Amino acid sequence: MLATILTIALVVQDQAPLRAAPQDAAPRQATLWQGEWLEVRGERQGFLQVYDHRRERPGYVREQQVRVYRLDETSAPQLQAIVEFLRDTPGSEALGIGYTAALLRAANPSQVGPELFDAMGTLADRLAKRASSRRSNDETLAAHLDVAASYGVKLVSIEQEGRTRLCYDGEAFRRVLGLGGTPEARLRAALALTRPECTNPALSPVERQAVDEWRSSVLEQVDAAQLPAWEANRLHLRRAEVDAALAFQWARRGETEKGAKASERSVDELARVLKAELAEEDRSAYAMAAVRVAASRWASVPAPEKPGAGPSLALTPGKPGETCLRLADEKTPGTPLAERCTYGLVWPSSIRRSAQGTAVTVAVQLLEGWTELWVFHQEAEGWLLDMLAPTTTEPSLGYVELAGFTPDGSRVLVAREVLMEGKIKSSFQVLKRQTLLPEKTAERPDDSGTFKRWSSADWRSRTLAVR
Template identity: 50%
Template structure:
């Protein structure tokens, strides 16, 4: 049994060692703990000193029995003692018992709170089963339970559960299941490293198993925020390749939707990264729009609403990369761009009389300037422009003339720290004093979508609603081109 604990990591070594000829050694029987906070005591009685607190999934070597207690040895903690027989279950590692172990794994696979126990049984199955019999099912179950445990650790809001979750993470770490902690916007995100899912992709597996593996490996919230732009671009390219290899025809509609939403989000990031490198991004942005459009909203579950909004905001932020430029030079108020300092783009506001070296106004930015988004009002007193400084975050720059001359104001999607979101021009209200805007943003983990009437002088929101039809000015004066292009009306 000691040999089992020495090699009990959830990796390919299980199958390889199962195929190697070994000497016929009779190991001591073993058991697995099935409840939390089981006591490992110094003697076979309830009043004896407690040596260690055991948790579900802990494996123990049996060395004897006294009354209602088993004399055991805990190899992970290197402690011996006694545990009640009712708190453990026998664990056979013989090949003929592998089928029974797999049956238990199937039962525990989708049982919330039993992840550590299920991973312990999966480890036992991978150790007991002949190499030729080990397929993708066991690794699919292992990855599913490991990811669910990591999600529980991330979403835990109760200090009373901290000790339980921490103990379960220690138990699965003893089986070689690795998790990592990432900090996103002041909170800690715990993520499974995905080793089991990578094995599912490498083995013959069903379309559903491969789709679950691909979705787990391409999670947006498990990307290290400390990655360099070069490494992030390489990771996104890998994520896109993993998703593109998924067979979609055999998937149920709800799972196909999840693959489409994740693919849309990934390709939106790729489009932004290509733009930043000066590479063509129209194809990537068009792919993101195509995947988002292909989502069947009638088959979206409540659990998928968040992922759909996330994908839509990311695609909405990058959509101008897929839009063609004007067929001819604009007449009247317009913008032209020119290189500034390294990494900068300078925006010049021009008209028929002010161009070249004498623009009406010039501002420079390190963001991506979508010059094809420029929209001027009829009197020629204002112009709206989309500028994207970050992946998934697009601002609206409003150039407008006041009594003191021309000025530019930046309208961000939200006033707090950047998360993801966009705000965009949606139309001009006749009279030259008001404009329409659409805004969609994720703030504090929640998505909010509004359609607004802005005062052109102060850019303050005069009226807003969650639907365009609820605002008479918006319903009447929304720009036809915006209505046909925006994703906010999905």
């Protein structure tokens, strides 16, 4: 029907009444919301006579509640100016989508470029964020979502951690990348299309890897060299995050070479971030990206030289999908000192042993973005195994890594980073080897004399915990 309309009235006020007659006391036919369009068929007594194609009914609206436009090229400049204004006006997403749709209809095909789809995508994406942030039912918000849907804007519901999030499906942003927008527009499109919170958590590992490979290809379509430093930072952070996920996924499938390359890229992308140019709102994203990269960084770390005499840790296949850790001594190779199997991803390059041979550690990544430190330690009752998790809460985002041993081997130094209450919390701890309970804890490595003095050069040269 829209193709035959020559003149439309765009509703610019919420809860505008569609009357049965050109009188304020006439019965209300419907309640209109900003962004809706009506076909103009005449004018009577200060009212516009219109036809509502969505509800398939005629009626009358006050002239001040709408704006009238002819759907031809003469209206395009005026519509363009309003779209540019509304694109950056929070709360007016439905109205902006209505204006953008009208402009796409009125403009000559040669005038339709990526900037219009950038505006449509930005408005739809912001509407989805606005809807996801609301905790209670909002009549106006629900109506704006309905208006957006009437223009073909598709929002997808994602169930995650007991809450529902709405995400824009990104059709307009795909057009921006396909048509070749400005570097800034392409960045907005790529970041919106690859937003991690809009990835369905119910995907299988194979499906999740396919999505992450697609996300990586989308991000590669943006040239960081053409962006201001603070915007290039956002691109590097997202690339680092995606590559860290791929490093874990490839390694879990046994593709160690691909996993190593993905890990190297993630570390490199994180290193490209100019911290002096980080926008204030991106500091949290930087910390979280660093934790994700650190959780998978072992994929690209070469295996250490085989230590001398003493207990050593060997990895052997167990049940399908399992890896078994077998701690043995060369003096009694047939009798393991300790043994444990896991479905987690064991990083052989992370195996470290204390100088006295009384402790052996290894990093085990159980989930994407969650790596534990497993500590085999010799005590009076024999060899024990303790798993050090980033925190005692349910796994979300975090890692623990070995920072070294004290010279006498009685203390284990570890660094932890974990997402708690929406923030990354870092701690540098000195643990008693016998109990692996913290003896000293500091927020920075230099705040603990023992940690600063005995943390290993190997750890300091590779860690991402000190940024």
